[in-house]
Amino acid sequence: MFAYVARRLLYSVPVILVASFLLFWAVRVTFDPLSKLRGGRDPGALARAAERLGLGQPIPYQYWRWLTQFVTGDWGVSSRTAGSVQGLILPALGTTLQLIVWGVLAAAVIALAVGAYSAVRQYSAGDLVFTGLSYLGVAMPPFWLGLILIQILAAWPQELLGLTDPPLYFVGLHSPDGGGPLDYARHLVLPVLTLTVGLVASWSRFTRATMLDALTSEYVRTARAKGVPKGRIVVRHALRTSLGPFVSVTAVDAGLLFGGLVVTEQIFAIQGMGRLFLDSLLTGDVFVLVPWTLVIGLVVIVFNLLADIVYAVLDPRVRLG
Amino acid sequence: MTTVTPERTQWQRARRRFLHHRLAVAGITVLTVLLICCFGADVVAPYERGVQNLMLGPTPPSAAHWFGTDELGRDYLTELLFAGRISLAIGLSVAVLATAVGTALGAAAGFFGGWVDEIIMRVTDLFIVLPAIVVLAVALQGAGRSPAVIVPVLAAIGWTTVARVVRSQVLSLREKEYIAAATVLGVTRRRIIVRHILPNLTGVIAVSTSLGAASAVIVESTLSFLGYGVQPPESSWGNMLSQASGLIGTEKVYLLYFPGLFILLTALAINFLGDGLRDAFDPNGARS
Numbered sequence: 001m002f003a004y005v006a007r008r009l010l011y012s013v014p015v016i017l018v019a020s021f022l023l024f025w026a027v028r029v030t031f032d033p034l035s036k037l038r039g040g041r042d043p044g045a046l047a048r049a050a051e052r053l054g055l056g057q058p059i060p061y062q063y064w065r066w067l068t069q070f071v072t073g074d075w076g077v078s079s080r081t082a083g084s085v086q087g088l089i090l091p092a093l094g095t096t097l098q099l100i101v102w103g104v105l106a107a108a109v110i111a112l113a114v115g116a117y118s119a120v121r122q123y124s125a126g127d128l129v130f131t132g133l134s135y136l137g138v139a140m141p142p143f144w145l146g147l148i149l150i151q152i153l154a155a156w157p158q159e160l161l162g163l164t165d166p167p168l169y170f171v172g173l174h175s176p177d178g179g180g181p182l183d184y185a186r187h188l189v190l191p192v193l194t195l196t197v198g199l200v201a202s203w204s205r206f207t208r209a210t211m212l213d214a215l216t217s218e219y220v221r222t223a224r225a226k227g228v229p230k231g232r233i234v235v236r237h238a239l240r241t242s243l244g245p246f247v248s249v250t251a252v253d254a255g256l257l258f259g260g261l262v263v264t265e266q267i268f269a270i271q272g273m274g275r276l277f278l279d280s281l282l283t284g285d286v287f288v289l290v291p292w293t294l295v296i297g298l299v300v301i302v303f304n305l306l307a308d309i310v311y312a313v314l315d316p317r318v319r320l321g
Numbered sequence: 322m323t324t325v326t327p328e329r330t331q332w333q334r335a336r337r338r339f340l341h342h343r344l345a346v347a348g349i350t351v352l353t354v355l356l357i358c359c360f361g362a363d364v365v366a367p368y369e370r371g372v373q374n375l376m377l378g379p380t381p382p383s384a385a386h387w388f389g390t391d392e393l394g395r396d397y398l399t400e401l402l403f404a405g406r407i408s409l410a411i412g413l414s415v416a417v418l419a420t421a422v423g424t425a426l427g428a429a430a431g432f433f434g435g436w437v438d439e440i441i442m443r444v445t446d447l448f449i450v451l452p453a454i455v456v457l458a459v460a461l462q463g464a465g466r467s468p469a470v471i472v473p474v475l476a477a478i479g480w481t482t483v484a485r486v487v488r489s490q491v492l493s494l495r496e497k498e499y500i501a502a503a504t505v506l507g508v509t510r511r512r513i514i515v516r517h518i519l520p521n522l523t524g525v526i527a528v529s530t531s532l533g534a535a536s537a538v539i540v541e542s543t544l545s546f547l548g549y550g551v552q553p554p555e556s557s558w559g560n561m562l563s564q565a566s567g568l569i570g571t572e573k574v575y576l577l578y579f580p581g582l583f584i585l586l587t588a589l590a591i592n593f594l595g596d597g598l599r600d601a602f603d604p605n606g607a608r609s
Contacts, residue, residue, distance in 0.1 A: 015443070015446050015447065018443075018447060019447050019451050022447070023451070023459065026459055026460070026463065027459065029463065030459070030462060030463030031462075031463075135589060135592060135593075136585070136589070138588075138592065139535065139539070139585050139588035139589040139592055140539075140581075140585055140588075141539050141542040141543060141559075141562065141581060141584050141585070141588075142539075142543060143542070143543060143546040143562075143563075143566070144542070144562055144577075144581035144584070144585075147566055147569055147577060148577075148578075148581070150569050150570075151569050151570065151574060151577075155569055155570035159570075256452075258452040258455075259452035259453055259454040259455070262452070262454050262455070262458075262547065263454075263543055263546065263547070266546070266547065277455060277458075278458070278547060281458055281459065281462055282548075289459070293451060293455070296451070296452065296455070297451065
């Protein structure tokens, strides 16, 4: 297991490095890291900053310099806030991970439940409704969905019931004065829904397909013949075998999830990685963009690795090594 | 002994299966109507494009203006039909471009294997590590935001999905007995690719083109929301939607519903079409 994890990480390192180099290069070509200093009165400042950042050097050299500083913990200073890049990225990552963890948990539970139901009651009214909803979920522009959800679940109920607060909040993850777990939950529902509807739609279709395969398999027929109760067959025999492939699909969609974050955090004004990316891009903050990519790349890879490990735990036939 | 079926009947069978798929037929009908209405908007649209009526201002849907009017008193349906030209054109051209590149590279990777495969697949790996929307935003920040730029940039991301699917299909086809038989008979590699591999990819290609078109229309709207889509005064469903995104909780919220509905309808219709194509070309395939 340990050897496997180590090898997978080693294999991923070149991919991340190439990705971050390409981005470094694209960002360097696109943006001027000295734009803030350009209109200044002191022409010497420009030259000094260029010297300090090594801008006269070839880009691969600049990248190497930046990378060695990055791995030794010196992530540099943001040109937008003049604060340390670590101080921007790490809190944002914490916020984003909350959305991801709750989102993946909620999406997985709902998708498994819906998929299993649809497979057991294939072609029933419920199955048809879920199928229709999943088509809608996939075809929906994500930010439109978020806005419509705000309208339906927050703005209308507030107006109709004459409440001072909407039942579900749509700004940030906490009320300004803190608030308890209930306050946190009321903030989480809408962004998590926005982030996961598309995932629930495709994951539930996937679960339905694998469950249908499992339910028509011979071991399920054997279990049935032996008189195992139906609920037990569905959960212990069919769902159990569908979990493995399910986990790998969730891992593949990790990138999608991070893309969704950019939109979700923008709609709900959540100060996470997605928001940080947009703010940095709009202000041309190269000092944040490149480490941002590296961190996101690492998170995606860790995500995939976790999925592999969970797969191996779920399916004893799989040996990591 | 298998009989050699002429290609014509294979296509006829595919067409029959497609027509039996009711949702796919509904999808292609809706899509055709949308295409005709948008590209024929000069004739179909109820009002002239861009005519403002500042005295009227924004009004909710009515008999005179089915979808209401926007802040400048323009008929919203008319504006939506004209905007649909850009959205649909972007969707279709991205799909065609991404599929062409993805098929060529995916087939090359699958057929030749070795270092060709290695390089192409490592490039597609990059896009797994980096969220597509991030790459798109960075690229568009640098390259400008006209449709002429958005299309190639979207296709530059979209081809990776197509390439993966085509590659795995080619890998499995390559091991088929009839390919081995053709090789033994001394059929040239070129002929094997053209006569034996490519025709069997038709289904995969058709499906990925349609899915690519649907996702391109949606991604364009997402980019617009983030400020990286088609820029006004040119209009697309995406930027109409993003312009209306601040109207939540106001009386003008109807301006938010309609562009989204058009995108949703288009994406739904194309996805149904894709499902129908998949069943038509691959009747025994994994159908959920």
